[in-house]
Amino acid sequence: MVVKDIIRKALADIEASGKNIPNPMGEIYILLEHITSKDKLFLSLNKDFEINEEEFFTLLNKRLNDTPMAYIIGKKYFRNIVLKTDERALIPRFCTEELIDIVNSFIKDNDSVLDMCTGTGAIALAIKEENTKVDVTCSDISEDALNLAKENAELNNLSINFILSDLFENISETYDILISNPPYISSEEYMGLERDIFKEPKLALVGGDLGYEYYEKIIRQAREKIKRMVFFEIGYDQGNIVKDILEKNNYKDIKIYKDLEGFDRFVSACI
Template identity: 40%
Template structure:
């Protein structure tokens, strides 16, 4: 079977499974061949070896079982960077780039940032990569997630700029530390809605999805404890879920945060909340 025939076969197999079956077929086949998807076009007339075709069919079956393709090929692009991902971390979403972009606009030389619930490290690493004169702390309750984040930090040459801490929010963070930015894309899905999610999403770590009964559990924790760790005039920056703007805004106002801004993502949905700590 030739490369282009395998791509077409894969696209047919994935029809109804994903929104762009040809794209995902190409990604999976490129992974099997050890090349970038863009190079497949140059090899479209080449014949696949038996073991390559067998591996490709195995990956198609994995994808048909609704394992996200990012977990299969072990990578996801975010902020123009490639990140290793596996089942221990949430897959970085393009919407979260809005958060990183807003932080980068506001950073000043010497600022200290903490990323709570770092997962793959996408937020922390992107900040450290694109703003040289800052220090970043990356916190996660999952030891396995931190291993993934450290791997990604090393891959992007910023391991020495990031301090990794295994911690449930601030529980293991020294109160001697003060931050100019507290940043987080916390779990924000209501517990009762977990079962209604796409099958692919339910393959991701439940700990990275479950925001408690009202979806606000981690916003409450971070906002309540944040004043002990943030500098005056420091910023707190959250990604929020659909319909959470008012609830998170109220929590911020009640805990000494002012100058609240809400930023929409590229789809026009309220995605990021930024506030300053005023006492």
């Protein structure tokens, strides 16, 4: 089947499925690029190019069964790096890239950085790639996620350290900077998420009944292991909550940052 016929049938299948695919043409082209190794421009200009019909619709059916696109094609671009993505870890979100810019404005050469709840390793690897003199360590409670982060470090030829740890349980060293994008969705919020989110590890999403329990634990324990600053990604409605937790634990110079959509999304503070 050629490109133009694949597109026509795929659009019909998406419509018939009743699934909420916000950009169906965009997703069709992503799948076409994935299976052909041709870019969108080539495929747009060569509508009679032959496509493996069975392979394409096998992948499309996965998408229509709520599998996230990043899991289907097995990769996600993040800053200047390419990450392997699969069910072992949460898919890095675009907004998290903004956290790297915030950290970069404070980081110093030869700093030691701990990325806690690392998942794919996205934050740790981006920090290392953009700050080559910085010593970066990442930790996670999930051995599967940590193994994926190791694979991504090898994929991007970046040297960082790995620790399997439930928060600070196995952290013996001290660090200048802590960065963390922990689970921050409440149990109630989780039940109302889009169905494709349920394909991602619940452990990486749900922060407890209230959603902000991980911040309480990390902030309380961090004072013993972090020497200078902490940075967090937060839920859109958690800015003042996390700020209050930091204030109660005697952190200083607390700042809340908005993401590009205007929501509270990041917090920094000094020890």
